[in-house]
Amino acid sequence: MLKNYQTGAFFDEMMNSDATPKPHYEWFYKLVERFSARELDEKHETAQLSFLRQGITFTVYNNEGQTERTMPFDFIPIIIPESEWTMIETGMKQRMTALNKFLEDIYHERRIIEEGVIPRELVDNNPYYYRKQVQGVGIPLDNHIFLSGVDLIRDEHGQYRVLEDNLRNPSGMSYVFQNRYVMRQVYPELFFNHSIRTLEHEFSKLHQAVCDHKPSGCKGEANVVLLTPGSYNSAYYDHMFLAQQMGIELVEGRDLFVQDGVVYMKTIRGLKRVDIIYRRIDDDFLDPEAFRPDSALGVNGLLDAYKKGNVAILNGIGNGVADDKAMYVYVPEMIRFYLGEEPLIPNVETYFLSDPERLQYVLENMEELVIKNVGASGGYDMLIGPQSTEEERALFREKVIEQPNQYIAQPTIKLSRAPAFQGGNVYPCHVDLRVFVMNGTEMNVLPGGLSRVALKEGSLVVNSSQGGGGKDTWILSGGGETDA
Amino acid sequence: MLSRTADALYWMARNLERSENNARVLNVQLINMLEAADQQVLDRDWEEVLEICASYRDYINHYSRMERGTMIEYLTMNPINPNSIENCMKVARENTKNTRDIIPGELWEVLNEFHLDHQDSGGNIGTLARTKDYLKTVARTSMTAQGVIESTMTRGVPYTFIKVGKWLERAEKTARILNVVCEKQRREPLQHTTNNYYYWLAALRFLNGYDSFIKEHPPTMDSAYVLDFLVKEEKFPRSINYCMTHIKEAIMDLEGGQVHHYSEELFQLTDVILAEISDTGIKDMNMEELMRFLDHFQKQCIALSSLFMETYYLSVPTSST
Numbered sequence: 001m002l003k004n005y006q007t008g009a010f011f012d013e014m015m016n017s018d019a020t021p022k023p024h025y026e027w028f029y030k031l032v033e034r035f036s037a038r039e040l041d042e043k044h045e046t047a048q049l050s051f052l053r054q055g056i057t058f059t060v061y062n063n064e065g066q067t068e069r070t071m072p073f074d075f076i077p078i079i080i081p082e083s084e085w086t087m088i089e090t091g092m093k094q095r096m097t098a099l100n101k102f103l104e105d106i107y108h109e110r111r112i113i114e115e116g117v118i119p120r121e122l123v124d125n126n127p128y129y130y131r132k133q134v135q136g137v138g139i140p141l142d143n144h145i146f147l148s149g150v151d152l153i154r155d156e157h158g159q160y161r162v163l164e165d166n167l168r169n170p171s172g173m174s175y176v177f178q179n180r181y182v183m184r185q186v187y188p189e190l191f192f193n194h195s196i197r198t199l200e201h202e203f204s205k206l207h208q209a210v211c212d213h214k215p216s217g218c219k220g221e222a223n224v225v226l227l228t229p230g231s232y233n234s235a236y237y238d239h240m241f242l243a244q245q246m247g248i249e250l251v252e253g254r255d256l257f258v259q260d261g262v263v264y265m266k267t268i269r270g271l272k273r274v275d276i277i278y279r280r281i282d283d284d285f286l287d288p289e290a291f292r293p294d295s296a297l298g299v300n301g302l303l304d305a306y307k308k309g310n311v312a313i314l315n316g317i318g319n320g321v322a323d324d325k326a327m328y329v330y331v332p333e334m335i336r337f338y339l340g341e342e343p344l345i346p347n348v349e350t351y352f353l354s355d356p357e358r359l360q361y362v363l364e365n366m367e368e369l370v371i372k373n374v375g376a377s378g379g380y381d382m383l384i385g386p387q388s389t390e391e392e393r394a395l396f397r398e399k400v401i402e403q404p405n406q407y408i409a410q411p412t413i414k415l416s417r418a419p420a421f422q423g424g425n426v427y428p429c430h431v432d433l434r435v436f437v438m439n440g441t442e443m444n445v446l447p448g449g450l451s452r453v454a455l456k457e458g459s460l461v462v463n464s465s466q467g468g469g470g471k472d473t474w475i476l477s478g479g480g481e482t483d484a
Numbered sequence: 485m486l487s488r489t490a491d492a493l494y495w496m497a498r499n500l501e502r503s504e505n506n507a508r509v510l511n512v513q514l515i516n517m518l519e520a521a522d523q524q525v526l527d528r529d530w531e532e533v534l535e536i537c538a539s540y541r542d543y544i545n546h547y548s549r550m551e552r553g554t555m556i557e558y559l560t561m562n563p564i565n566p567n568s569i570e571n572c573m574k575v576a577r578e579n580t581k582n583t584r585d586i587i588p589g590e591l592w593e594v595l596n597e598f599h600l601d602h603q604d605s606g607g608n609i610g611t612l613a614r615t616k617d618y619l620k621t622v623a624r625t626s627m628t629a630q631g632v633i634e635s636t637m638t639r640g641v642p643y644t645f646i647k648v649g650k651w652l653e654r655a656e657k658t659a660r661i662l663n664v665v666c667e668k669q670r671r672e673p674l675q676h677t678t679n680n681y682y683y684w685l686a687a688l689r690f691l692n693g694y695d696s697f698i699k700e701h702p703p704t705m706d707s708a709y710v711l712d713f714l715v716k717e718e719k720f721p722r723s724i725n726y727c728m729t730h731i732k733e734a735i736m737d738l739e740g741g742q743v744h745h746y747s748e749e750l751f752q753l754t755d756v757i758l759a760e761i762s763d764t765g766i767k768d769m770n771m772e773e774l775m776r777f778l779d780h781f782q783k784q785c786i787a788l789s790s791l792f793m794e795t796y797y798l799s800v801p802t803s804s805t
């Protein structure tokens with residue numbers, strides 16, 4: 001199956017350039033060889049159907065209305081040796097600790113600005129810096145980041161780099177569990193001879209981390225809810241799954257009600273007090289009184305209840321200032337400033353276009369760079385230079401000249417690849433890894449994470465809204481490279 | 485439990501039950517029409533089916549003609565009919581989707597599977613054979629869903645809301661069918677025996693009660709016996725009496741066997757309705773009296789439904805403002 005596999009100029013997760021497997025994939029390689037092409041096709045079909053039947057879908061909106069789509073699943077897992085994973089884990093904890101200190105700082109003393117580490121205007125002009133709303137508010141554990149989803153990539157040397165810190169409402173955790181579930185159902189044979197870190201205990205840790213945020217005024221057991229925009233949201237499955245697995249109530253804005261600074265939910269027996277809200281609604285829509293007045297998803301008075309300390313809201317309000325594409329450039333500085341450490345996992349080199357010299361350079365080299373809108377996500381408003389057309393570059397040139405502050409540029413990284421099985425063939429596809437970090441009294445990194453794959457041959461975009469798929473991610477335990 | 489969740493479960497059950505009932509009624513009609521005596525009888529039968537499964541007046545407002553294909557389409561797929569089978573199944577699925585965190589995964593899968601298998605038909609169930617296949621699948625889906633509910637759900641609050649929805653829907657549908665059949669008989673000035681036989685046989689078949697009925701009664705289709713069976717038979721799961729008794733038990737469970745001040749009215753109304761059923765001597769009534777009783781009962785069902793929703797705050801406004 002992989003005899004003629006070409007790694008090309010890219011780092012490949014599984015294969016060497018001579019078409020032999022890397023040591024930590026040796027067992028997997030042997031096991032896959034035992035399947036016939038037909039068996040692989042059948043299993044592939046079974047796996048895709050399993051997602052559809054279970055309704056593990058996300059909603060896509062287009063001209064013809066809405067459709068429910070599944071994320072394509074690819075059975076070749078991303079396998080990470082334990083030693084490598086330990087490094088990632090440590091690096092993630094370091095990064096999240098610094099980012100959390102940054103958020104605590106800029107909503108209180110603003111030391112990092114006073115000391116000139118981060119330009120004042122970058123913070124103050126940031127549209128997600130909700131100083132007016134949450135300046136000086138004390139929150140449980142001083143923790144702003146209960147759950148983050150950090151996107152990691154590997155360059156052509158196999159070096160892991162952080163591409164994005166998602167500190168607001170990272171989605172996709174349910175897929176980590178469902179990918180593993182389907183993998184075990186459909187490809188049990190492939191687990192033989194592997195010792196893999198299990199995901200079984202992660203929900204109790206996640207639940208514990210939520211409950212750790214109990215407001216100080218709450219006596220007895222905290223009533224925890226997950227606040228979703230509703231079933232029309234593209235990540236609704238994620239919300240539903242997490243609520244179900246943690247055994248907490250899944251609520252919508254219309255189910256909540258604030259009176260005298262206390263949040264209640266409307267039950268069949270009347271009002272019941274709510275203590276902790278894991279919200280999956282963006283800040284803007286959370287409370288029409290405090291943010292966008294046109295929000296139909298939010299709850300009037302929620303911010304007031306939060307400020308009074310009567311309810312904990314996770315993730316914290318105002319995290320957007322720390323995870324946009326401009327602030328990203330300063331995260332290594334935050335790590336040095338708050339922790340006195342060197343970053344364990346580097347960033348991707350990034351240029352600000354507000355710098356006229358840089359701007360000139362970028363405009364002259366557009367076909368070699370990736371240009372991104374600092375406020376966009378999901379692969380939108382982005383130019384991938386080497387794959388762009390003349391017209392696309394012309395359009396971006398205009399946009400960039402008009403609003404240079406709104407854009408950053410990065411060299412096109414040769415994103416690592418891994419084999420993917422689609423349409424009866426195995427071919428190399430670009431991958432990235434979203435690592436989930438949960439934080440309560442203790443910080444815990446979900447072993448593995450969501451490996452996303454750009455299934456369109458040659459594509460660099462892994463986002464599920466744009467044709468990306470998922471893979472299971474295995475962390476080998478016991479240090480075994482090829483443990484028999 | 486959240487009121488919104490309870491609301492979704494309640495309407496999920498009602499819509500599922502409604503789609504099964506409508507599928508059965510339409511299926512019976514597809515067979516009956518084959519032997520209809522003349523066009524006039526046929527049209528009247530269809531009018532009755534439209535009235536049971538939707539609203540005859542609504543249909544006529546949209547389509548002035550009683551054309552078979554149009555009527556079948558109206559009752560099965562047509563989105564302008566809020567009670568078309570497809571609409572009911574869609575509402576049931578949406579409500580299941582919104583409560584997936586508390587219902588058995590298999591329940592969602594059953595309804596999702598139906599949706600996946602039918603979404604590409606584009607509302608086209610063409611031939612009579614395909615229509616009948618479709619109706620059968622609808623009934624099977626509902627029964628499978630109920631099987632999942634019965635065999636896996638904890639007998640707690642969510643379960644009870646599902647059951648109350650189901651029984652209320654059933655009771656109402658039974659009353660509606662009886663009403664329509666009585667009305668038809670009343671309009672026939674001559675008490676023609678053959679026609680009577682045919683009407684009451686249809687009523688039993690609409691309610692899946694024919695087999696049970698003839699085990700206990702002679703197959704003469706005496707209207708008094710049939711009506712008594714469908715209204716009062718405590719062992720038949722679609723009789724009005726059976727449904728109301730179970731609603732009362734369910735509410736009793738919900739309240740832990742106690743009448744609280746907020747649920748007092750609800751208990752009173754179920755007691756009144758049950759007393760009305762047991763105090764009514766169906767066999768001694770003439771058609772006029774019967775229709776009055778059935779009309780009254782339908783109104784009581786609607787009152788009970790809204791009181792139930794009010795007691796548990798089920799009608800939630802769509803926005804929090």
